[in-house]
Amino acid sequence: MASETFVTFPGGKRVDTTIGNHVIRTDQPVASGGEDSAPSPFNLFMAAIGTCAGIYVLGFCQKRELPTDGIRLRQRAHFDPETGVLARVELDIEVPPTFPEKYREALVRVADQCAVKKAIQAQPAFEVKTVVAAG
Incomplete structure (x- = not known):
């Protein structure tokens, strides 16, 4: 597909x-x-990671009727100082003090299911070629 x-x-x-x-x-x-x-293409790439994790967090909260006010994801990109290549992405799910403690680790587990993150971790093959468009 x-x-x-x-x-x-x-x-x-x-x-x-x-x-x-x-x-x-x-x-x-x-x-x-x-x-x-x-945004630059790379910034959109980074936004895709955060928003993907965010939709999983949102769905978890909505399913349990937990308020999402005051919840946000903070994402930090770390680059290899020698190559400038993205080396690590940190995601912190910031919750208000009133967020039930029993669900905090579950938020981490659902955010970890992000399809964008999984696609990156799978290291898909890239094929780039030139084709002549039909005139």
């Missing part, structure tokens, strides 16, 4: 992708020649 998206270049350093009925816009920071009109 394959899913398909289309990537286009609307001008400047902007690169957009169309996924179904949605367009996700990206741009580069001003320091990299962009206009900073949208």
